[in-house]
Amino acid sequence: MTSDPIVHVIDDDEGARHSLEFLLDCAGLKVRSFPSADTFLKAEPPLDHACVITDVRMPGMNGIELAQELKRRGAHVPVIVITGHADVPLAVQAMHAGVSDFIEKPYDDDKILGAIRTALARQADRGAVEAERDRAQELLVTLSAREREVMEGLVAGEANKAIAYDLGISARTVEVYRANVMLKMQAKTLSELVRMVTISRFT
The missing domain is CATH 3.40.50.2300 (Response regulator)
Incomplete structure (x- = not known):
């Protein structure tokens, strides 16, 4: 074998x-x-x-x-x-x-x-998954409350305009928060952001 x-x-x-x-x-x-x-x-x-x-x-x-x-x-x-x-x-x-x-x-x-x-x-090395989860959780802590709200919309697959409507802010403001989320989470793509958020919720 x-x-x-x-x-x-x-x-x-x-x-x-x-x-x-x-x-x-x-x-x-x-x-x-x-x-x-x-x-x-x-x-x-x-x-x-x-x-x-x-x-x-x-x-x-x-x-x-x-x-x-x-x-x-x-x-x-x-x-x-x-x-x-x-x-x-x-x-x-x-x-x-x-x-x-x-x-x-x-x-x-x-x-x-x-x-x-x-x-x-x-x-x-499945321990790497736990390390990845811990890192994602550490980065999530750096987000403001509003950035978290925008991030949740992004992860749910909502368009900027839909997120703006739900939060009562302009689409342009959503774009600013979205850029901040990507920067703070160190995510290059939305798929990467989705993965990080999903992994952060693993128990």
């Missing part, structure tokens, strides 16, 4: 699947691919020292539903979801499903390889 990490690629798009296989093989990572979530689950591959990469939109069970099913089964395997239809509500749903990372198309090779290596490292 080998403990070398393996990456399971699940995508109904054959071209995209083979492209990822080739990239991972060239990077020296073991890879196994499946054309659907159902095929993957039926195969019952070993998930120790593993990582799952899946497209969010597939016939049958989609990527987020797969992450939810793995979580329901108690499988502690990091799941990276790739999508060409990214939006904040989808990112929120993905993070609540326990997704390790949420990557928007088009992505470059370094980004996907970086996400995979980070996911595998997190699985190898």
Whole structure:
């Protein structure tokens, strides 16, 4: 038996699947691919020292539903979801499903390889998740009450105008608070902010 990490690629798009296989093989990572979530689950591959990469939109069970099913089964395997239809509500749903990372198309090779290596490292050392949670909680404390309100709106997938209406302030003021939230939380993207807030609430 080998403990070398393996990456399971699940995508109904054959071209995209083979492209990822080739990239991972060239990077020296073991890879196994499946054309659907159902095929993957039926195969019952070993998930120790593993990582799952899946497209969010597939016939049958989609990527987020797969992450939810793995979580329901108690499988502690990091799941990276790739999508060409990214939006904040989808990112929120993905993070609540326990997704390790949420990557928007088009992505470059370094980004996907970086996400995979980070996911595998997190699985190898689950203490890293606790450290990430503690850091997110520390950054959240730096937000003012109004910044927290704006952040909650952003994480819920609300548009600036909707947040402005709910809080009784101008959309321009929301933009200022939004910039402050991103800066204080050290988040480069909304997906990253969603992940940090979600992790901060893990018990």
